[in-house]
Amino acid sequence: MIKIPHTVVLAALVTMGMFGGIASADAVSGPGSGSGFGPARVTVNDNQSEITVVGEGNLSSIPDVMRLNTGVEVRRTTAGAAFADARKAAAKLTEALLGAGIAAKDLQTNELSLGPVYDNYPVVAGYRAAQGVEAVVRDVDSADKVIDAVAAVGEEARLNGVSFEVSDTRKALKAARDAAFEDARARAEQYAGLAGDELGRVVSISEEGGTPPSPVMFSGAMAADKASISPGQQNISVRVRVVYELR
Template sequence: MPEHIRLLLRSILVYIFKIVFVVIFIASVFKYAGPIPLSVNTKTLDKDTTFYVSDEASVFVKPDIATVTLAITTNSLKAQEAKDTANNVINKITEELKKLGVKEENIKTTGFNIYPNYSNEGRTITSYSGNVSLEVKEKDLERINTIIDTALANGANQVSGLSFDVEDRDKAVDEARALAIKKAKMKAEKVAKESGIKLGRVLNVSEFYPFNYGSLGKLSAAEGLGGGGGQTEIQPGQTEIRVNVTLSYETL
């Protein structure tokens, strides 16, 4: 046999031997090691199953307490004189209010200021002003007009901040909350029906109380500020108590 043929056959046999060896090796690995594990990662997204609805309700109640601010502003060439004049007037007003039956704890000083007034050029002090203010609370609403007139008659030249409120709000708040929850439930049922959502139980109720300023009283006979008008007339109106609620439902 020629030499080149013998070399070719030898190369073929070596190649076949290598292939057989690799196959036998792989087979032995599967036999003794077992199947190769297959790893699969799965991720489950949480679904939001909560439905929220909000509503609010108001109740209007008759106020039982009034608050008013009475003040005096004076002018003088000297700061001490401006202060003394303002103090004398406010002390006189306080004494007269006590005579009317206003309790001392319901009369509170809320402002005391002494400040200079300047010329048009802003360089020279021309005078001084003194300002003292009192906040007065009164439960007898029919007497608030007399309180204002008494203060004006004794030197007050500013009346502001007249408002009416409810001292005990709990009952009114409970009523407003119940109405707000009822409205919120009705809204939830309507929206759920229209959108095809099936509601479960109520999971949580949160409430919020928008700041209620009370009712602002109407002050007539404003000409009385000058001391020559008729008696001041007060209309307390009604006070609004408002509650906002948010309900959260589970969805089925």
């Protein structure tokens, strides 16, 4: 019997828009294109007919949680005075955050420090004490209110940056997987037709390395500007390799 192999290469991308809707765009490229996708390979012979395709689904979601990294810092002539005043300022900061609607369970101390300040080492010019707090803001629309409350604490207050994240990525990942699988099936159907065959059952499915969501970071200086308090978007991608029978 004569074996007749064919090989076809594909890189496919399906881009999903804001969660709840899908906008698609297709790209086809060959090896060495820098796309990062694996091949879609069609092999036909006397014993077995299969097609392997790689599809990708991308989802853009709007973050619904902001993490505010804030705190207080004071400098005094003695270590005891610096530490005591830092603790008082931290209590005032905590009260301000609670008053701005942050739940007590969403406040976490992430820094507590005390040390000397030098003008000309080893001569000690004073002491610096600091206490940091991370506040989880679960209502992003209230971000301006929370940041204003921190600034109102006084000259001891510090804004060290914010980050945004999606609290529940399960729905986004599910939608990205759906898109990746549909992408793979569409490619498989197209190439099966080009090979003169029909698509059969799924032989195997494997999820490959995608892109996990990552926090969107902004600096403390940006956080001080209301116009910059925006959660932006986060992208989640899933890549799936599917093997189909051809018939």
